[in-house]
Amino acid sequence: MFLEIKDLSVKIENKNILKSLNLNVNKGEVHAIMGPNGSGKSTLANVLAGKEDYEILDGKINFKDNDLFDLNIEERAQEGMFLAFQYPVEIPGVNITPFLHSAINSKRKRMNEEEIDNLSFAKLLKSKASDLGINIDMLKRSVNTGFSGGEKKRYEILQMSILNPDLAILDETDSGLDIDALKIVTDGVNKLKTKDNSFLIITHYQKLLDYIKPDYVHVMVNGSIVKSGGSEIAAEIEKDGFQKFQ
Amino acid sequence: MNSETLDTLDSYSKNKYKYGFVTEIANEKPNKGLNENIIKFISQKKNEPEWMLNWRLKAYSKWKQMKEPKWANLNFPEIDYQDIYYYSAPKGFEKKPKDLSEVDPKLIETYNKLGIPLEEQKVLAGVAVDVVFDSVSVATTYKGELEKLGIIFCSIGEAIQKHPELIKKYLGSVIPPGDHSFSALNSAVFTDGSFVYIPEGVKCPMELSTYFRINAENTGQFERTLIIADKGSYVSYLEGCTAPKRDDNQLHAANVELIALEDAEIKYSTVQNWYPGDEDGKGGIYNFVTKRGLCAGKNSKISWTQVETGSAITWKYPSCILKGDNSIGEFYSVAITNNYQQADTGTKMTHIGKNTKSKIISKGISLGKSQNTYRGEVSFLRKADKARNYTQCDSLLVGNKCGAHTVPYIDSKNNTAVIEHEASTSKINEDQLYYCRQRGLSHEEAVSLIVNGFCKQVLQELPMEFAVEAQKLVSISLEGSVG
Numbered sequence: 001m002f003l004e005i006k007d008l009s010v011k012i013e014n015k016n017i018l019k020s021l022n023l024n025v026n027k028g029e030v031h032a033i034m035g036p037n038g039s040g041k042s043t044l045a046n047v048l049a050g051k052e053d054y055e056i057l058d059g060k061i062n063f064k065d066n067d068l069f070d071l072n073i074e075e076r077a078q079e080g081m082f083l084a085f086q087y088p089v090e091i092p093g094v095n096i097t098p099f100l101h102s103a104i105n106s107k108r109k110r111m112n113e114e115e116i117d118n119l120s121f122a123k124l125l126k127s128k129a130s131d132l133g134i135n136i137d138m139l140k141r142s143v144n145t146g147f148s149g150g151e152k153k154r155y156e157i158l159q160m161s162i163l164n165p166d167l168a169i170l171d172e173t174d175s176g177l178d179i180d181a182l183k184i185v186t187d188g189v190n191k192l193k194t195k196d197n198s199f200l201i202i203t204h205y206q207k208l209l210d211y212i213k214p215d216y217v218h219v220m221v222n223g224s225i226v227k228s229g230g231s232e233i234a235a236e237i238e239k240d241g242f243q244k245f246q
Numbered sequence: 247m248n249s250e251t252l253d254t255l256d257s258y259s260k261n262k263y264k265y266g267f268v269t270e271i272a273n274e275k276p277n278k279g280l281n282e283n284i285i286k287f288i289s290q291k292k293n294e295p296e297w298m299l300n301w302r303l304k305a306y307s308k309w310k311q312m313k314e315p316k317w318a319n320l321n322f323p324e325i326d327y328q329d330i331y332y333y334s335a336p337k338g339f340e341k342k343p344k345d346l347s348e349v350d351p352k353l354i355e356t357y358n359k360l361g362i363p364l365e366e367q368k369v370l371a372g373v374a375v376d377v378v379f380d381s382v383s384v385a386t387t388y389k390g391e392l393e394k395l396g397i398i399f400c401s402i403g404e405a406i407q408k409h410p411e412l413i414k415k416y417l418g419s420v421i422p423p424g425d426h427s428f429s430a431l432n433s434a435v436f437t438d439g440s441f442v443y444i445p446e447g448v449k450c451p452m453e454l455s456t457y458f459r460i461n462a463e464n465t466g467q468f469e470r471t472l473i474i475a476d477k478g479s480y481v482s483y484l485e486g487c488t489a490p491k492r493d494d495n496q497l498h499a500a501n502v503e504l505i506a507l508e509d510a511e512i513k514y515s516t517v518q519n520w521y522p523g524d525e526d527g528k529g530g531i532y533n534f535v536t537k538r539g540l541c542a543g544k545n546s547k548i549s550w551t552q553v554e555t556g557s558a559i560t561w562k563y564p565s566c567i568l569k570g571d572n573s574i575g576e577f578y579s580v581a582i583t584n585n586y587q588q589a590d591t592g593t594k595m596t597h598i599g600k601n602t603k604s605k606i607i608s609k610g611i612s613l614g615k616s617q618n619t620y621r622g623e624v625s626f627l628r629k630a631d632k633a634r635n636y637t638q639c640d641s642l643l644v645g646n647k648c649g650a651h652t653v654p655y656i657d658s659k660n661n662t663a664v665i666e667h668e669a670s671t672s673k674i675n676e677d678q679l680y681y682c683r684q685r686g687l688s689h690e691e692a693v694s695l696i697v698n699g700f701c702k703q704v705l706q707e708l709p710m711e712f713a714v715e716a717q718k719l720v721s722i723s724l725e726g727s728v729g
Binding site for chain 1: 678689
C-alpha cells in the first residue's frame, strides 16, 4: 500500500478533530475528500505533512513503507510528500530560486541522487514556469510576498511541478480562485499526473472536480469518512449539499 | 513555540566561533596601564614627530577629565584602564617589513587561516588589503598599483611620517579628541589603522580593505582610520575583524573618520566578527567604536554598511555630518546578537546643508539571551532647507529570552524638513518555518533562509566580493554546526 491511514484519531487543544479515520490510497490514484467547513479536512492534510500542533491519540499511517510518525516534516517532504497550502505564507527577502534549489537538493540528497547545479536548476525552473503560464518576472520576487490569492496558488503548483512529489496533497487549492486561475491550476495538476504518483485533493466545492477527474471521492463529516465512492458522489453533493451525510 | 524549534534555537546559541585560535608568537609589550610614559613609548615606537606626540598628550589630558558615556542600553563591569596593555607588536617589528619575505611565516599562516592571504596573486581579485595585527600594520597589498593613480593607501603610522600635511589637516577634524572619553582615549593611544587619500577626480579601481586581528592577551586595540576623498573621487572600503577566544574581556576602541569633498563618494563597509564570548557570556570583545563621516562638499555622499555579528558589547554609531548642499548620508546595518551579547548600535545623521538627504535601514536580530538596541538621532539644523530623512528599523526576535529595543531621536529646527520613520518588531514565524520544512529544508536551513531574507535589503549594499561571505557569516552566527 502506498498510503494507508488506519483508525486515526487526532486532537488539538482538547478538541477531538479526527475520529478513527481510515483511508487507503494506491499509486497512480486521485482521491478527492469533500466535506463541510470544520469537518477536519485541513487537519488531515497537516497531520500528513507533520505539523506539530496536533496530538495523535490513536492510529497508524504508513507511507511508502515508512511509519509516517517516525519522520519529521522535512523528512516526509524529502520522501516525496508535498502539501499545497490553503494559505501560503509570505517569506520576505527570500527568492524562489535559491529556496526551491535548496529544497530539490535536500530531496535528492536523501534519495542519494546527485545534486542539481545552479544553471540546470535555473533552466528547469524557467521551463516549468512557462509550461504553467507563469510570468518569468514573478520568479524574481520573494516567496509569496505581495502575491494575489491566485498567484500564490499558481506558485504552489509551480513548486509542486519542480519537486515532482509521489503524493501531492492539495488543501482547498480552489478556494478564492476565479475560473481562469482555477483552469491554470488544474491544468498543472493534470499535466503532472502519472501512473506513479498520487493526489489527495481536499475541497469544499464540487467545481474543482469538473477539471480534475478523481478516481475516488470521499465524504468527510465530523472527523470521519462517512461515504466513499466514484465521482457520482460529487454530483450528489452538488445537488443536495452535505446535509444528508450529517 | 514548539519543542523542536526550541531545540534548534538551543543548538544555535551554542554556536562555535571559528576564528578563536591564538597565534603563538613572541610579542613586545610595555607594562600594563595608561600614563604619559606609555603614550611617549607608543609615539617613540612609531618614530613619530613631536607634534604628533603633543597631540596625543593633549588628548590624554582631556581623557583624564572625562567619564565614559553611560546612556547606552548596556551592562558591563567598570573597565580598569590600568589593567590593559596599550601596545603589542610581534617581536622585531621596529620597522614595517618591506615585503612578505621579511614577515614572520607564523603571521602569514595566521592570515591564511583567516582566509586573508597576503600574497597578492592569491588575494581576492580587485581588493587591496592592509592587515593590522594587534598594534601594527603587517602588510599592505597592491600598493604600487594604487600609487600610479596617486592613491595613498598605507598604515596611519606611515602616513604620519610621509604625509604630515594631510594628517595635520584632517586627523581629528571630524571626531575631535575631546568628543567623548573613548575618542579621547583612542586619540591618546591609537596604534595603527589605515590611511586613504583619493586624489581629485580619481575613481579607485579596486576595493580597499583593512583586516584587524587582536591576538595578544589583555591587550586593547585602538585603531585609527582616516579616509579622504578629494573632489569628484570615489572609493569603496571594507574592514573585517576577528580575535581569539579568551575568557577575559578585551577592549577595542577605534576611531574612523571620513571626509568627502565636493562630488566625492565614500562607501564604507564593515563586517565585524570579534570574539563574542562563550554561551555563558564569559569573555568577548568590548567594542566601543566611533565612526563619523563629514560630507564636506556639495553633492558628496557617504554610505555606511555594517554587518555586526561579533563582540560581547557593541557600542557603535557610524554617523554622517551632511554639511555640503545636496549631500547624502546612508546607513545600512545588520546586527545579530546571540547568547549574552549586547549591541547598542545605530547612527546619527546631522543635516546642515540644503537639500541634504539621509537614509537609515537597520535590521536587528536577537537570539538567546541577548539584547539588541537600535539608537538613532536625526537632526535638521536651521539652514537645512528641504532636507529629507527616511528611517526603517526592523527587529526580529528568535526565541523568547532576548530583547529588541528601538530608540529613535528626531530633532528638527527647520520646518521644511521631511521625515519618514517606519519600525517593526516580529518574531520568527512558525508558519514560515513549517512552510520551508514542508518543502524539504531542515530547521536550521529554514531559519538561516528566513533571517537572510530579513537582512537582504542591507546585505545587498555590500561590495559583491563580500556579500556572499557576509551571508555565510549570518548563517554561521545562527548555526551550531559550523566551527
